[in-house]
Amino acid sequence: MRDLVVERKVMARNESVADANRALFRELGAYTVNLISSPGAGKTTLLEATLQQLQNEEGVRLAVVEGDVQTENDADRLAATGVPVEAIVTGGACHLDAAMVRRATQALGARLPGGIDLLIVENVGNLVCPAAYDVGEDEKVALVSVTEGEDKPLKYPALFHNAGTLLVTKTDLLPHLDFDVELLIRNARSVNPQLRIFPVSARTGEGMDVWRDYLLERARQG
């Protein structure tokens, strides 16, 4: 009972910082996406390929907030693209919260005085906790790789319910798997009929243009 009261207070505090983040993102001009998936679904590889596709587009200033439980390896890997990256190492926490994202975004804002058009947050690899923590993003983007099983939307409904977009990743592996993409899509739509769904392979580039064009459109609206 007492735990529940504390939990509610933590969530209320997070929500008020998320509101402040929404104001900050507006001020910077940023459309903000929050990438959420299992560990190993390919968030960092997808993000690397996405940054490479978007980097030479005019009028799209990019920035990344990279979250991990331990190590800054992924942040270093993404920074190698030349896009400004701020790393968050959560220690033991299983998700990013609004305050962590706020500090990282303020640091990015200081590095990019001209503003940010597209801010991509890569959350901790986890299908449960990050779904519950609003960081003020414009949309949550869920990733499911085709090696994971078609049932994920049914087993982790909160994420798929709260997400705007689902990326079905690693589609290049489909010939080697017993994976039914249509069943995954049906399961995802049963939880959230409005979900946008893009199948992509960062390795072969298949579908990456559709995802890139979607981000470009949103970034230029901002």
Place this chain on the structure above:
Amino acid sequence: MRDLVVERKVMARNESVADANRALFRELGAYTVNLISSPGAGKTTLLEATLQQLQNEEGVRLAVVEGDVQTENDADRLAATGVPVEAIVTGGACHLDAAMVRRATQALGARLPGGIDLLIVENVGNLVCPAAYDVGEDEKVALVSVTEGEDKPLKYPALFHNAGTLLVTKTDLLPHLDFDVELLIRNARSVNPQLRIFPVSARTGEGMDVWRDYLLERARQG
């Protein structure tokens, strides 16, 4: 600060129930393993294949505690093998705790008056939270699939530090991936030099005999 005090109390309470579970497992005669991995690493498929391999072994009474955030689909799938299964649906919680496992084990004990030799707990798909919650198990068994990336032990060190065994799953997919098994093993051993490591494919059966023999030996010692 106050959150931290509550968290410490929750963990202390969990630890005391985990102690009671250890006594219960001893009383039932059960060697207990706690399977932990990302969503989609193949826990349920591996477990299904493991049960099929062990079912006809003499003197090994099996039972399963199956945890999920939502749905009893996996529990139904495992129950189809004929092995007694108790499902835990956590609602939103990102891990099993000792009290949940206690209730499920008591129910299994009532169904199996002759005792249990091997109790397999399938945790919620998550590399972070389940690593911190002792459920009284004899050992945590971590699973990493070869589609996930070699860096997982470095990014989620708590699990690999606390685990006794690592199963490297889906090895049948290796020919289609740029995955360095030796690098994964090096990373895992850098976190935990004592880790037992078994590469397995539930699909082709490769390596399953070694894993089965390991469990048999532990179950018969109990």
